[in-house]
Amino acid sequence: MTYALEDHFGTVSIGGRPITNLRFADDIDGLGVNVCELTSLEILYAPRRIPNLRDRYKVQLVIAVVVVVAIVVVVVVVVVVVEVVVLVVALVKVVIIIVVVVVVVAVVLVVVVVVLVVVVVMLVVKTVTEVVVVSVVVAVISNHIEVTK
Numbered sequence: 001m002t003y004a005l006e007d008h009f010g011t012v013s014i015g016g017r018p019i020t021n022l023r024f025a026d027d028i029d030g031l032g033v034n035v036c037e038l039t040s041l042e043i044l045y046a047p048r049r050i051p052n053l054r055d056r057y058k059v060q061l062v063i064a065v066v067v068v069v070a071i072v073v074v075v076v077v078v079v080v081v082v083e084v085v086v087l088v089v090a091l092v093k094v095v096i097i098i099v100v101v102v103v104v105v106a107v108v109l110v111v112v113v114v115v116l117v118v119v120v121v122m123l124v125v126k127t128v129t130e131v132v133v134v135s136v137v138v139a140v141i142s143n144h145i146e147v148t149k
Helices: 035-041 053-148
Strands: none
Touching: none
């Protein structure tokens, strides 16, 4: 209504009292003394000139709702991405722990095998040494007995 009345300097009065508090511009049909005044106000052409405030507010409301929904969607996506990253980091930690445990177990097994091989070699060497010593002793005793005969 303000847009339509911006070039109008007349007044509208009822019973000699001027009307000044037009509250709902989209609900007012247009008040004028005569057709010329209505034409000068362009109230007859109001649908083209004065936007419907309810429609404008509906559009603004829809825009506000779309913005809020977009913000909520972005927040949800960010939360989901953060949770996925946290899960991936936790999974990587678990995999690293498993790999470390497997490597430690493998090293322990290799050490055990090496120790067993060393023990077996020592036993074999000891046994061979004992056999050689016994053979030498038997040979010496045999030679000594033959020499003494």
